Amino acid sequence: MRNATILCYCLIALGAFTINAQETNSLGMQFARIPAGSFHMGSHGQGEDYDEAPIHPVTITKPFLMGTTEVTNAQYEQFDPSHKELRGKYGLSKEDDEAVIFVNYREAEAFCKWLSEKEGKTYRLPTEAEWEYACRAGSYWNFWMDDGLHAVYHKNQQNVWGTDSTINLKVGKTPANPFGLYDMHGNVEEWCCDWYGPYEAFPQTDPVGRADGLYKVTRGGSHSTPERFLRSANRLAMIPEDKHWLTGFRVVQADMPQTRPLPAIEPASQENISQQKYNWGTPLKTPFFAEPLVYVKTPDCSSGVPFYKHNHCPAVSWCDNGDLLAIWFTCDEESGREMVILESRLKQGTAEWSEPREFFRVPDRNVTGSSLLNNDGTLIHMNGVEAAGTWETLAMVMRTSKDNGATWSRPHLVAPEHARRHQVIAGSSKTKEGWLIQAADATPRSNGGTALHLSKDNGLTWEDMGKTNPGTFEAGASGGTIAGIHAGVVQLSDGRLMALGRGDGIVDKDGLERMPMSLSEDNGRTWTYSASEFPPIDGGQRLVLMRLKEGPLLLVSFTNHPFRLKNGLNGMTFKDKNGREYTGYGMYAALSFDEGKTWPVKKLLTDGKSRFMDGGAWTGFFDMDQTHAEPRGYLAATQTPNQIIHLLSSRNHYRFNLQWLVENTDFQGKIK
Incomplete structure (x- = not known):
């Protein structure tokens, strides 16, 4: 003994x-x-x-x-x-x-x-x-x-x-x-x-x-x-x-001890965050594509910032002071309880992202899934919080900041039930009615769709719009869940909602599996499903779907999965600046000028310069050149008031504008 x-x-x-x-x-x-x-x-x-x-x-x-x-x-x-x-x-x-x-x-x-x-x-x-x-x-x-x-x-x-x-x-x-x-x-x-x-x-x-x-x-x-x-x-x-x-x-x-408590640890405040409203100036009228930046950096060992081997799942927003704010999770295992949400900031006027600092955690709880949104000057942060490890039974919490992210409100449970349909996805948005939209994976699996949460009171209360009607993802069918996980959602000009997602592929009239498209006429209570024209995406890939300030819809996705081809689809056809067709591979942007009916502009997201890059997370190293862009990654994007599109993959930050996307196309010169 x-x-x-x-x-x-x-x-x-x-x-x-x-x-x-x-x-x-x-x-x-x-x-x-x-x-x-x-x-x-x-x-x-x-x-x-x-x-x-x-x-x-x-x-x-x-x-x-x-x-x-x-x-x-x-x-x-x-x-x-x-x-x-x-x-x-x-x-x-x-x-x-x-x-x-x-x-x-x-x-x-x-x-x-x-x-x-x-x-x-x-x-x-x-x-x-x-x-x-x-x-x-x-x-x-x-x-x-x-x-x-x-x-x-x-x-x-x-x-x-x-x-x-x-x-x-x-x-x-x-x-x-x-x-x-x-x-x-x-x-x-x-x-x-x-x-x-x-x-x-x-x-x-x-x-x-x-x-x-x-x-x-x-x-x-x-x-x-x-x-x-x-x-x-x-x-x-x-x-x-x-x-x-x-x-x-x-x-x-027993009586409570009368000991004086230790001082409260004040919520983390960044004193060096500017509170001056930034003048974004006049948008560029010429094509712009900047050298990619790395936003996921290793903190100094003496900083005390928890930093693990796996850094993934970003969200991004612009701030009224001109800064960009990016967040992502760091962990050893995605189902681990050590997971912490970190932040990095690209301050206005600087050329490098800051070293990361702790943004959000609930000690010994998994916190998979984050989003950020600038809601008329108030930053909204949404996050999943598990009861334990894994990311199947998450509650949803919300925090706000009125000082450009220097301080944040206490976490507030907006979907308190630990259940499926609560894995927050980057890409929250605001409808023309002023309602907030938050997408969340309906399942921890690679198939199973996306739930839509809607708030009509600026985030005070939220409703899972299609919870009672899950549906099946087949062409022409309908249900209360968006087809495909990690979905991007936009409101169309007629008030309908459109979504594109990963997995749950739908076979088109030619027998090819395609990325599923979902449309809703009742604010997300029911969706109808059809095959889009885009190739399906798979593990380690997440798309962006958003409306640009200039009006068109923007999709950023991938031509194929580098290891798992669907129906033999491998690469897509693009045109170079001289109008010659070529097959390109990896991350691309597509534009729709008719509310998602057609997507006449598709461009591989590369400026043609040869680079050896690290995509981090599940992406790893890759070559970027004239015909190859980043092969996979979890994407998040925001467009600043000066109309620059800021796209994050799992490690890298891309900057370009609409003029660059339509360069040498029939739409060049038609963009206001």
Whole structure:
């Protein structure tokens, strides 16, 4: 037996840890007496666990009573009988003695207040320090019993796509720790009362966390989660209003420590962001294509900015001060919980993108999918937030900035259900009625379509327009979902919506699989499907569809997938500046002057100069020359008021204008 275990049980034998001293309240909740004591909180905090450092000494000066188990359905529903409607949601937590789930922080707090009034004693959520102290019970291993979690505690400890309805959440069915506490590793995550924030190195007595923050701490990990997130030191966080099937809570019975909280960590503010409105000047009347820039850069090692091997999925917007703002995710695995959204900025008058800085994260939650939009001077950021890892069951959050992205509002859940149809896609827009449009993948698969979310009140409320009518993607059929994931959506001049997407290909009259086109006459409630004239795209590729300020529709897509050809389609026919036809490969732009009926202008996105380039993410290295452009990448675009089109791939920033696209075509000279 390990030395720490011997020490732990020796202390118990000496009476330092009194596990038999239990109390029971009128709800039948059992409480273990947790003795006063000291321990070292945290871990070395390496890699994605950097928020567990520094290790720091903590003293708990008074004993307290802690629930031996998590609060159960039967106990919670004496406070809120309506919660019975959530029993068995997704097949989980059906019985009286299973841990209650689908409870947000505010509801857990309200339960504690109700129980305090009922019992005449103070019940509350544990502080983060109390929770870790009680969980460790004198140990410094990863788990109270060992460096690995013993199999008896396992409840499908892996990333789960969706939910696993076979999991039983009955409390107190596995061995208790030396303090007499059950289910401290797994079963369900547990709310703590602390605001999430960085640790401090100095010794602390009865710490209560930060004075304020964006997220509340949860501890212990849960079922359907990799084992490393169940460690004693692991810290998780959630938006206080969020709730899902992984999180419940347990309570303590003790007065709240009167310790002064640590200062709040103010939301990140960039003091060097200009707040002067920029004069964009007169648009260029001559063709323009600039040397591509790299916007995804490696931060300085001393910056503290989390930066992983995989950087992907951009969004971009212009700011009223003349800057460009780009965001993307960085991670080791796209389904990982280490994922963070980073930002980089091309300041007006500069020729290089800034080094990245942290833009958005919810600690230990996957945050796949982002968008940016300049809405009459207010920047809108939309993002997906997972309950755990993967990107199947995302909620949608929204933030705004009125100071060119220097500061942002607190994250607000605008689609709070963790479900499909919430993977945000870059390319949000505003209709002529003033409504906001946000597309979101309906599925994590490469096929399955795109949902359309619409807000008629500037983002206060959103509606998934076609949720009740999914449909099938066949020519002439209709349904409530856009054909193809990662879809781009535009409003046509007659008010209809048009979308183009990846996957869900439709075979045309010649027997060739084509990119699907979807049209809606009822603001996205139903869509009709047909084959477009464009080749389908595939893995590692995402298109852009937008309306230019000059009027035409712009599509940017790819001639083919470099490794997976569809029906033998390989490359497209283009014309060079002398009118000679050639076969080109890679990223191209197409223009429609008749609301998507025809696309007479198609141009390979290269100026003909030979370059060896790195596309990052899934693209990798490629040669750009007269007949080859970037072969794949996730695209995002914005057009600044001076009519320059700014196109981002997974790593590179392209700049060109409409005059360059129509150069040496029949439309040259007709563009106003």
